[in-house]
Amino acid sequence: MIPSYHKIKWISESIDLKVEQNYHYNERFIIFHDSTSSNSKQTLNMILRVDTLHESYSLFLYSPFWIINRTELQLELQIENNRTFIEMTETPLLFCLENFESEPNKKTQGQLRLYDIDNENNTTIWSEKFSLDITKSTSMASCKVPNDRICVDVLISSFGLTKIITFSPSIAIINKSTVELEVVETISDKEQDKWKSVNPKEIIPFWSHNIKDGIMCDHYKHSRAASSSFMMNEKYRTLLRMNDKERPVIYVRVSAANFDGLRVIFGDYKIDDAPLLVINCLKNDSVSFSPINNVRTKILPPQNYVYHAWLDSSKSKELVISCGLKKTKLELTSQCGFLGKNDDCNLSYTICVVGTQTILLVTDDPEIIEAASAMSSLAQPGQPAQIVFHDNGLSLVNSITEEEMLYISLNKSKVIRTKTRTCFIRPYIAHEVMGFSILNILQERKYAKSDTYIAHITCSENPPSWLMATSKRLLFGTKISLFDLYKIDWQIEYENLKEEPAIKPNLNEI
Incomplete structure (x- = not known):
């Protein structure tokens, strides 16, 4: 007796355990009936395996197949001419072949199709056959669904008698972020369906109308004013700009496999989620870069780094990079070159x-180029890697500037030595970049050639004016044009200062 399955109490006929079976294992085909209704024609087929040890019986009641339908579609499964209807339910369907005792070496294959329970004649053609004689496999079956693909996952149970078959869409949306999202597919800027909601930590199936040309759009459910879009038919990761002050960007990763479909994964932004990290190791020169066909250029000061993501992830991932008058166009593939x-x-x-x-x-x-190239080759999949700790040490870091002040290392001879860092690559800070850019264009780079930018403060907003400190002087300047033209009102070198600068309460003086 089975107390409850699909809210029904099932009971079988009596079984004589002493009757020997003719096939390899002593297994019996058991038919259960609905015990709550005498008129019900519903049956549940199971297998009872009987092992005899001395005078004791060991009984295993199992179903050869558990069918799980995660497609949100009504399906029909056929295995060796045995058919069963698969509903859209979380409860696994227990399925047993009537001729389960057939030849043990015969290959077991399945087929799948869409099924209309209200109109049995309105069914689609069967998919190609997929094998069930495996311990763990994931494959794709083509049948008449919106995107012609259903993912078939076959897994054998821990006790080895049941195969768990899971049907799922070839595209799944996984929301690992902490905010509720809505997604939709667009083709030629036309929405193909209604927006689908995805709660935090939720996984939903997604059916594409045109996986080749379709673009997925998403937005926060609480802020539907604007949406971001990206291609969903290739493997990559990026950041999407969102119209929200608290969460201006969201991380998205498209995971693709030949037989496991697509997984679109959303997550909260973390510092290293941007697909590109740009590092300027030059000591005196800035580096400018911008995506191709984009007029907005980002300036990276000497010994700074910045994370970068594309505003439109569906466009080309090429960059235009320049330093001074030197300019080149780059594809983001592993390479080295001369600028x-x-x-x-x-x-x-x-x-x-x-x-x-x-x-x-x-x-x-050139040593940095060589080291970076070696690191890239070491990180390739399948390459052997050896990690060696040469020594241990203690690093003393300034909590405000986040700069390493002192490094104490203990080498193998246990002799304590100190080491200070001579080069430090700092993160991109917009205020500092603005000051660096101003110094870089003043009087055709007159001061940029001899001075190094240190800091600046804004003195007034209208007209925009600022006081800047460089490595050699103080400068006071004013913006005189909308086209980023500046004039220097006065400048003085530190060696010409007669006394330490002081703050005066008169707002007309500095």
């Missing part, structure tokens, strides 16, 4: 992929 010559230095770049992070590095030091 140009600046004074006595050869400017080079390298693009390497470490894990899922693409890194673009600009430097005039």
Whole structure:
């Protein structure tokens, strides 16, 4: 007796355990009936395996197949001419072949199709056959569904008698973020369905109307004013700009496999989620870069780094990078190249992929290029890696500037030595970049050639004016044009200062 399955109490006829069976295992085909209704024609087929040890019986009651339907579609499954209807339910369907005792070496295959329970004649053609004689496999079956693909996952149970078959859509939306999202597919800027809601930590199936040309759009459910879009038919990750002050971007990753479909995964933004990391290792020169066909250029000061993501992830991932008058166009594939010559230095770049992070590095030091290239080759899948700890140490870091002040290392001879860092690559800070950019264009780079930017403060908004400190002087300037033209009202070198600067209460003086 089975107390409850599909809210029904099932009972079978009596079984004589002493009757021997003719096939390899002593297994019996058991038919259960609905015990709550004498007129019900519903049956439940199971297998009872009887093992005899001395004078004891060991009984295993099981179903050869558990069918799980996660497609939100009504399906029909056929295995060796045995058919069953699969509803849209969370409860697994227990399925047993009537001729389960057939030849043990015969291959078991299944077929799938859509099924209309209200109109049995309105059914689609069967899919191609997929094998069930496996311990763990994921494959794709083509049948007449909106995107012609259903993912079939076959897993054998821990006790080895039941195969768990899971049907799921070839595209699944996984929301790992902490905010509720809505998604929809668009083709030629036309929405193909209603927006589908995805709660935090939820997984939903998604059927594409045109996986080749379709674009997925998403937005926060609480803020539907604007949406971001991305291609969903290729494997990549990016950040999407969202129209929300608290959460201006969201992370998205498209995971693709030949036989496991697509998984679109959303998540909250973390510092290293941007697909590209740009590092300027130059000591005196800035580096400018912008996506191709984009007039907005980002300036990266010397010894700074910045994470970058594309505003439109469906467009080309090429960059235009420049340093001074040297400019080149780059594809973001692993490579090294020569950017140009600046004074006595050869400017080079390298693009390497470490894990899922693409890194673009600009430097005039060939040792850095060599080290970065070696790191990229080491990070390739399938490459052997050896990790060696040469020694342990203690790093003293300034909590405000986040700069390493002192490093104490203990080598193998247990002799304590100290080491200070000579080069530090800092994160991109918009205020500092603005000051660096102003210094870089003042009087045709007159001061940028001899001075190094340190800091600046804004003195007035109308007209925009600022006081800047460089490595050699103080400058006071005013913006005189909408086209980023500035004039210097006065400047004084530190060696010409007669006394330490002081703050005066008169707002007309500095």
